[in-house]
Amino acid sequence: MGQVVRFSVSLESDLLSAFDRLIVARGYANRSEAIRDGIRRQLISREWEEGDEVAGVITLLYDHHRPGLAEEITEIQHQAIPQVISTTHIHLDGSNCLEFIAVKGEGRAIQSLADKLQSLKGVKHEEIAATSTGKKIV
Amino acid sequence: MGQVVRFSVSLESDLLSAFDRLIVARGYANRSEAIRDGIRRQLISREWEEGDEVAGVITLLYDHHRPGLAEEITEIQHQAIPQVISTTHIHLDGSNCLEFIAVKGEGRAIQSLADKLQSLKGVKHEEIAATSTGKKIV
Amino acid sequence: MGQVVRFSVSLESDLLSAFDRLIVARGYANRSEAIRDGIRRQLISREWEEGDEVAGVITLLYDHHRPGLAEEITEIQHQAIPQVISTTHIHLDGSNCLEFIAVKGEGRAIQSLADKLQSLKGVKHEEIAATSTGKKIV
Amino acid sequence: MGQVVRFSVSLESDLLSAFDRLIVARGYANRSEAIRDGIRRQLISREWEEGDEVAGVITLLYDHHRPGLAEEITEIQHQAIPQVISTTHIHLDGSNCLEFIAVKGEGRAIQSLADKLQSLKGVKHEEIAATSTGKKIV
Numbered sequence: 001m002g003q004v005v006r007f008s009v010s011l012e013s014d015l016l017s018a019f020d021r022l023i024v025a026r027g028y029a030n031r032s033e034a035i036r037d038g039i040r041r042q043l044i045s046r047e048w049e050e051g052d053e054v055a056g057v058i059t060l061l062y063d064h065h066r067p068g069l070a071e072e073i074t075e076i077q078h079q080a081i082p083q084v085i086s087t088t089h090i091h092l093d094g095s096n097c098l099e100f101i102a103v104k105g106e107g108r109a110i111q112s113l114a115d116k117l118q119s120l121k122g123v124k125h126e127e128i129a130a131t132s133t134g135k136k137i138v
Numbered sequence: 139m140g141q142v143v144r145f146s147v148s149l150e151s152d153l154l155s156a157f158d159r160l161i162v163a164r165g166y167a168n169r170s171e172a173i174r175d176g177i178r179r180q181l182i183s184r185e186w187e188e189g190d191e192v193a194g195v196i197t198l199l200y201d202h203h204r205p206g207l208a209e210e211i212t213e214i215q216h217q218a219i220p221q222v223i224s225t226t227h228i229h230l231d232g233s234n235c236l237e238f239i240a241v242k243g244e245g246r247a248i249q250s251l252a253d254k255l256q257s258l259k260g261v262k263h264e265e266i267a268a269t270s271t272g273k274k275i276v
Numbered sequence: 277m278g279q280v281v282r283f284s285v286s287l288e289s290d291l292l293s294a295f296d297r298l299i300v301a302r303g304y305a306n307r308s309e310a311i312r313d314g315i316r317r318q319l320i321s322r323e324w325e326e327g328d329e330v331a332g333v334i335t336l337l338y339d340h341h342r343p344g345l346a347e348e349i350t351e352i353q354h355q356a357i358p359q360v361i362s363t364t365h366i367h368l369d370g371s372n373c374l375e376f377i378a379v380k381g382e383g384r385a386i387q388s389l390a391d392k393l394q395s396l397k398g399v400k401h402e403e404i405a406a407t408s409t410g411k412k413i414v
Numbered sequence: 415m416g417q418v419v420r421f422s423v424s425l426e427s428d429l430l431s432a433f434d435r436l437i438v439a440r441g442y443a444n445r446s447e448a449i450r451d452g453i454r455r456q457l458i459s460r461e462w463e464e465g466d467e468v469a470g471v472i473t474l475l476y477d478h479h480r481p482g483l484a485e486e487i488t489e490i491q492h493q494a495i496p497q498v499i500s501t502t503h504i505h506l507d508g509s510n511c512l513e514f515i516a517v518k519g520e521g522r523a524i525q526s527l528a529d530k531l532q533s534l535k536g537v538k539h540e541e542i543a544a545t546s547t548g549k550k551i552v
Contacts, residue, residue, distance in 0.1 A: 164391050164394070164395050165391055165392050165395040166395040167395070167397060171395065171397050172395075175394065175395075175399075175401075178400050178401055179401065182401055193337070193368065193374055194335070195333055195335050195374075195376050195405060197332070197333050197405040197407050199331070199407050199408055199410050199413070201410070223366055224364065224366060226362065226364040226376065226378070228361055228362060228378045230331065230380070230409055230410055231409070231410070231411065233410075234409065234410030234411070236331055236333075236378060236407065238333050238364065238376050238378065240364070240366045240374060240376065242368070253302050253303055254303050256302070256313060257302050257303040257304040257305070257309065257310075257313075259305060259309050261313075262316050262408070262410055262413050262414075263313075263316055263317065263320055263407050263408060263410075263413070265405040265406060265407050266405065267333060267335040267403040267404065267405040268403060269335050269337050269374065269401050269403050270337055270400070270401060271368055271369070271372065272337050272339070272368060272369070272371075272372030272400055272401075273369065273372070275337070275400050275401065276400075
């Protein structure tokens with residue numbers, strides 16, 4: 001993680017008071033931690049903008065009663081092995097499944113994999129949570 | 139704006155280097171300014187979550203050849219006068235108009251006004267830019 | 277606008293009932309209008325993804341008491357004339373201004389202009405409403 | 415799933431052509447499937463707006479070398495058992511972990527759990543993928 005350095009920030013006192021109230025509301029231990037989180041969030045947006053290697057989770061909601069669907073979802077993931085890391089499956093009720101696919105790779109490849117899954121008949125919803133490999137985000 | 143205060147932040151040196159590169163890429167004068175922007179962005183998200191008075195712009199893309207549409211858009215805005223501040227109209231080409239409606243009020247009322255406009259036949263697209271009245275955001 | 281064509285859609289009856297309730301809640305006149313809006317929204321997302329010419333509004337919240345800020349905001353817009361179409365200014369209260377800049381051009385150029393404005397000292401918030409020139413969106 | 419019904423949609427022919435090109439680009443089998451997906455996406459947004467029971471995934475990126483952090487993340491999840499369904503853990507590299515927490519419950523409770531996790535020292539990033547329990551989304 002490297003050494004910790006300190007630097008000082010200047011801020012209008014009213015803005016600092018509003019920030020301190022937000023820190024309490026969100027549950028942060030101190031200002032540094034809240035600021036670190038804000039910085040990391042900006043860096044991660046930039047990784048996705050710039051086409052860097054990123055990580056994320058593709059979330060699928062689907063109906064496992066649809067014949068052949070589960071097999072097709074599995075097959076597509078196998079074809080995308082450089083990006084797909086692992087899959088978790090939750091049985092929501094008698095017919096609805098939630099499946100999370102952990103992925104790593106270029107943002108465009110992840111988006112294209114998500115498109116392929118979303119377009120399958122029986123997949124009700126697909127959503128990507130965009131995060132980072134953490135390599136450049138201390 | 140009140141007086142300016144200083145406080146110190148501790149950060150891993152690698153994270154600080156990455157942040158410094160981002161500051162250059164985004165064009166900030168210094169770290170304090172970039173941190174202030176991040177703090178304000180979080181405060182404004184919170185204003186919308188909490189149902190505070192907020193400000194924003196509703197952007198409409200529509201076809202002015204649709205009979206009666208421009209009148210209807212105007213009429214709806216007049217009925218929403220506590221929220222609607224002003225309107226700007228851009229002639230994009232022979233048929234496409236861009237209209238920006240500056241609004242102020244509760245997030246829910248703004249969303250409901252935007253829904254009403256979006257659902258009109260001939261309105262091709264509607265988008266809200268969510269910002270703040272700035273009262274609590276120094 | 278070209279001629280209107282009809283095609284038929286098949287849908288589970290429960291999904292159609294839920295959609296019909298949504299149509300009422302959002303205020304649409306009929307299913308076709310609601311479906312047209314959904315299609316246009318997807319096409320516009322794609323225009324931004326693909327780097328096509330797009331349109332939008334950059335919304336700035338700033339404090340006009342900051343010396344030289346209004347001039348700098350104007351200057352930056354003049355330098356970006358191929359993208360900048362017009363500007364509207366709202367006086368929110370004694371110090372807060374809301375400024376909307378109508379823009380047209382490549383998504384990347386618009387983002388870069390927005391970054392430049394956001395990074396100015398005294399600009400409290402910046403937000404882009406992403407829409408379309410409407411040329412390909414009937 | 416109930417029976418399948420058919421209804422017809424009227425659309426400008428140019429808009430239909432643009433939609434057909436989008437369907438090919440996204441990989442949909444036919445128009446009905448693309449329209450069903452658009453409808454479901456709107457219904458799920460509405461479930462989150464209205465405070466219905468929803469489902470989702472909280473994604474955490476964190477550094478497992480931080481003493482006590484993994485235990486604290488586990489402890490918080492145990493305290494949130496009505497919402498937390500299961501957790502998957504990916505070892506990204508020597509220090510970075512990706513953890514996905516499958517959740518079900520009110521949107522507000524999920525947001526508050528995510529805030530609590532995000533604010534922990536050592537959690538680098540947190541993101542929610544918002545989806546549905548699928549109960550009302552056929």
